[in-house]
Amino acid sequence: GNSVTQMEGPVTLSEEAFLTINCTYTATGYPSLFWYVQYPGEGLQLLLKATKADDKGSNKGFEATYRKETTSFHLEKGSVQVSDSAVYFCALGRSAGGSYIPTFGRGTSLIVHP
Amino acid sequence: DVKVTQSSRYLVKRTGEKVFLECVQDMDHENMFWYRQDPGLGLRLIYFSYDVKMKEKGDIPEGYSVSREKKERFSLILESASTNQTSMYLCASRYRDRGGTDTQYFGPGTRLTVL
Numbered sequence: 001g002n003s004v005t006q007m008e009g010p011v012t013l014s015e016e017a018f019l020t021i022n023c024t025y026t027a028t029g030y031p032s033l034f035w036y037v038q039y040p041g042e043g044l045q046l047l048l049k050a051t052k053a054d055d056k057g058s059n060k061g062f063e064a065t066y067r068k069e070t071t072s073f074h075l076e077k078g079s080v081q082v083s084d085s086a087v088y089f090c091a092l093g094r095s096a097g098g099s100y101i102p103t104f105g106r107g108t109s110l111i112v113h114p
Numbered sequence: 115d116v117k118v119t120q121s122s123r124y125l126v127k128r129t130g131e132k133v134f135l136e137c138v139q140d141m142d143h144e145n146m147f148w149y150r151q152d153p154g155l156g157l158r159l160i161y162f163s164y165d166v167k168m169k170e171k172g173d174i175p176e177g178y179s180v181s182r183e184k185k186e187r188f189s190l191i192l193e194s195a196s197t198n199q200t201s202m203y204l205c206a207s208r209y210r211d212r213g214g215t216d217t218q219y220f221g222p223g224t225r226l227t228v229l
Contacts, residue, residue: 032215032216032217036220041223042222042223043220043221044204044206044218044220046217046218046219049217051213051215089156089157093216093217095216099164100208100216102147102159102218104156106154106155107156
């Protein structure tokens with residue numbers, strides 16, 4: 001079956017540090033890959049996505065590249081801010097006919113100190 | 115903008131009570147989902163629905179049921195709440211963006227405490 005594994009947190013960084021959150025997946029077929037962000041007390045918001053191999057998703061300074069050969073979709077940001085403190089979820093989604101089958105990682109908490 | 119709303123942000127119930135969590139989306143999406151979120155376990159799928167009156171069990175359906183009488187509304191029901199159902203409950207709907215990619219849009223969540 002499908003699965004997503006992401007690094008355990010919390011990840012603690014100082015402001016302006018470089019961020020990497022690792023994510024690897026196993027899936028049949030060709031899933032789309034996503035990063036969602038959850039700010040304290042809120043639901044999940046889509047951060048970025050990639051739909052095929054070598055695609056790069058980007059948003060708000062975050063980037064992730066769909067690497068089929070290593071089955072990875074690592075999230076990166078060159079300079080984090082305190083406002084980036086949140087929980088980040090890696091996910092994959094497969095559409096088959098009329099159905100949509102999502103799979104989420106366990107989430108990685110990011111804490112950014114001033 | 116896609117809107118997914120949930121009836122309550124915070125709810126406190128007693129063991130044994132019947133609990134209804136409501137979710138409404140305003141974009142005519144066919145697919146809707148209920149998850150629970152617990153520390154260290156991430157999101158776990160409880161039930162989902164492909165269309166009105168259709169439902170499918172997710173990974174952890176025990177102790178829950180759902181109702182989808184209208185396309186815009188997907189209700190999660192705890193027939194007899196127990197303390198181990200204390201959790202954050204998230205509703206989502208599936209939409210297809212302009213690029214043809216299926217994505218989920220989430221509501222703000224309901225934090226349920228069962229005493």
